Amino acid sequence: MSDFRADGAAALEWAAQYLERVDELPVLAQVKPGELSAKLPLSPPEQGEPFASVLRDLDELIVPALTNWQHPRFFAYFAVTASEPGILAELIAATLNQVAILWRASPASTELEIRTVDWVRQLLGLPEGWHGHIEDTASTSTLAALIAARHITGRNVVVCSEHAHSSVEKAARMLGMELRKIETDDGLGMRMDGLELGDVAAVVATVGTTSFASVDPVRELAARAHEAGAWLHVDAAYAGSSWICEEERWSQDGVELADSLVINPHKWLMTPMDCSLLWTSRPDELRTAFSLTPEYLRTEDDAYALSDYGPALGRRFRSLKLWAVLRCYGREGLQQMLREHVRLANLFTEWVEADPDWELCAPQRFSLVVFRRNGSDEENEGIVDRANRSGEMFLSHTKLHGRYVLRLAIGNARTTEADVRRAWDVLNREARA
C-alpha cells in the first residue's frame, strides 16, 4: 500500500495539473494517423516497471495524441464534462471492482444504480414507476430497446427520422432489422403524413438530434406507434438532460408515453464516460427480452438483477459516479451549469444573426448552434479545417439539405463567455484567411 499511496498521489497530482492546464493544450490532437503507434514499443515489457514510468509516458506519448474533451473550447459533436466528483468516484469504483452480474454479486452496485437513476428520473420530471438502469452508451441503450421491441411485437421493421443518430441504423443492421428513414419537415422533425406503421416493431423518436438538436413530434408518434402496436423508443441522449430546467420541458411533450427512453448523463450531466440511462415504462417486457431465468425460478434476489434488462451480464459500478455528481452538484448546481450553456449558445446565435456574413441554418435549440458562412461549401469546410488545425477550438460539421453547415455545441463546465467569444473570433479570422 505504500506504493499505492505514493503512486496514487503522483497520479492525482498529474490529473490535477492536466485539468489546470488543459485550456493551454490544442483542443484537437495535432498528430497524424499512426504517429503515436510509431512511438509505442512493438513488443510488451518482460519485466515490470514502476508506475512512475507510465506517468512519464503519459506526458511524452499520450498527451500529444489526445483530443482534449475537457478543453473549454471543445465545441464538436456534443461537448461533455467529466466533473471532479465523477472522476474521483471512478477511482473508488475501480478500487471496489464490483462485477454486478447478479444482486448478490453486488447489492451496493445494484441498489445504488436503481436509486440514482430514479433520482435522475425525478430531476427530469419523468413519470413515476418507470424502471431505469445504466448502459455504457446510447448505442447499447437503443440496441436494447429495439431488441425488446422485436421480441414483444414479433415484427422486424424500425422507423426513424432521416436525422436520427447513426446508432439506430447500426442497431437495426446488427439485429438484421429493416430500417425505414422518414423525411423531415421544415422544422426538421419527422413528417407524419403517409407514415405507415402496420408492420413496424419500433418507432425511434429523437429529442435533440445530433445534427441539429431538432425534435420529432413525440406525442403524435407515440399515439400512432401505439395504435399500430409498435414500441416507441425516445432518443434524448443529449437533450434529455436539459429537462432538469423547467423552461426546456417543452421538448418533453409526449415523452411520458414512451415505452423506452435513453438519456446520457455522460453528455450533459457532468458524469465521466460511460453513463447512459435507459428507462422503460414496460419493465416486464424489457426483462422478458433479456432474462434467461424462467419466471417460476425467480427468487427475491432476481427481482433486482439489472443484467436482466440489457445485453451484458457483467456490470461495472457506474452508479457510483452518477451518485457523486448528483450529490455534489444537486439540482441547483446542475441547473446553473445547463442554463449557462444555453445562455452562451443564445449569445453565439445572436452574433451569427447580427452578422450579414454568417447565417443561422436551423432553429437554435438547447446548447447547439447550426450555422454557416455565406459562400461555398468548400469555403466553409476550409474555415472548419483551419479553425480545428489551429488547436484553438474544435467544432464539427454536418449536412443540411445537401449543404455543408457548422455545428457549435456547448457543454463543457470550463467554457466561459470568453471562450465562446474566442471561437467566434477564430472563425471570423479563418473565414478571412
Add this chain to the structure above:
Amino acid sequence: MSDFRADGAAALEWAAQYLERVDELPVLAQVKPGELSAKLPLSPPEQGEPFASVLRDLDELIVPALTNWQHPRFFAYFAVTASEPGILAELIAATLNQVAILWRASPASTELEIRTVDWVRQLLGLPEGWHGHIEDTASTSTLAALIAARHITGRNVVVCSEHAHSSVEKAARMLGMELRKIETDDGLGMRMDGLELGDVAAVVATVGTTSFASVDPVRELAARAHEAGAWLHVDAAYAGSSWICEEERWSQDGVELADSLVINPHKWLMTPMDCSLLWTSRPDELRTAFSLTPEYLRTEDDAYALSDYGPALGRRFRSLKLWAVLRCYGREGLQQMLREHVRLANLFTEWVEADPDWELCAPQRFSLVVFRRNGSDEENEGIVDRANRSGEMFLSHTKLHGRYVLRLAIGNARTTEADVRRAWDVLNREARA
C-alpha cells in the same frame, strides 16, 4: 483545483484503507435485498454537498452492501483482481474523459488500444496479424462475433456446448438466432459425433467453461466449422489469460484457426472491470458487419476507427488501464501471479482427493476446483450457504450430471496459501455443522 487535490487525497486514502482492510470484511455482502435501498434518500438532493459527504456515506451505506471482489477469500464465479496500477489508470482515464467515437476524437485511445491489445496477443502466443480491440464484457464480445457470423454467412443458427456460458444463449436470443446446445463427452468437451453444421452461422467453442473450466475440441471444431462455411468463435474469457504461461498452452490447440476469440483481462490479468478483448482473424468481415461507412468513403483516419468493429460508437479509454497493468507487471509478473493461483488450485485439489469425505468432480484445470462432499445435494447446498453466510469465504456452485457441486475459483492477487487453507477449514467445519 484545490478541492480536487484535497478531495482526491481523501478519496485515495479511502481507497488505500479499503484495500488494506478488505480481508477483514465479509466476502459476501451480509445484507438482505432492499436493505441498502431503505437507507438511501428517496429524492435527489436540491443543493450540492461536499465530496466528503459522499466518502462518509461510502463507509456507512455502501461498504456493508458490497460483495468484496477484492477479498483474498473470494472464490466464487471467477475470482478477479483490480490491481493498483489498473486502478490508478482508471483515475487518469476518467480525468482525460476521451470519447473515442472516431480516430480523430481520440488518437491516443484508438492507437494505444490497438497496440496494447496486440501486446496481449504476443504475450499469449496468438497468431500475428489478428485484429484486436476492447469491449466491456465477454457478453458484448460474443454478441459482436455472432453478429459478424450471421452477416457473413447469411445463416441463423448458433451451436455451442451445453456447458457454454449463458452469454451465448443470451446473444442468440437478442439476435433472434436459433441456438443448438450440444451434449458433452466424459471429458466435458463438446461431442463431435453427429454434429451437423450445414445451416450453421457460428460455432462457439469454449476453452475453460464457467462451470468446470472444461475445454472443447477447438481444432476439430474449427475444421468442421470451416468445412461447413461457419464462423468459429472461441470463448476463452477466463482461461485464455493462462496462455501467458507456456505450460498452459495445451488448451490453445486449434485456437489459431478461430475466426474470433474473446479473452477478459478483467478476469485473470489484474485489470479492473471492464476489459474484454475481442480478436478476429477476419477483420474486414468484422468491420463489414458493423461499419456504416461505405468502402469508397473511407479515409486514412477511418482505418483506425474501432467503433467499426463492435456495437458501440462511444468508446471509453479502457486501454489505459491495460497499458498500466502490462507495464507495471510485465510478462514475468503476470506469469508469477497466474502460476501461484494454479499452484494453490492444485494444492486444494490434493486436499480434496486425499480426504475420503470429499470428491473431485471434474478434472482440475487452470485455477478452478470442482468438488463435493459425500452426501446429498441438500447437504452440499447447506455447506455452501453456511460458508458464504459466515462471511469468511465466498464460493459458488453448479450442476454436473444433475448433481450439486461446489466451485472454488482462485484469481485474486491477495490470495495466499493460508487463505486457501482457511477456506478448506471453513468448508470442513460447515460440513460437520
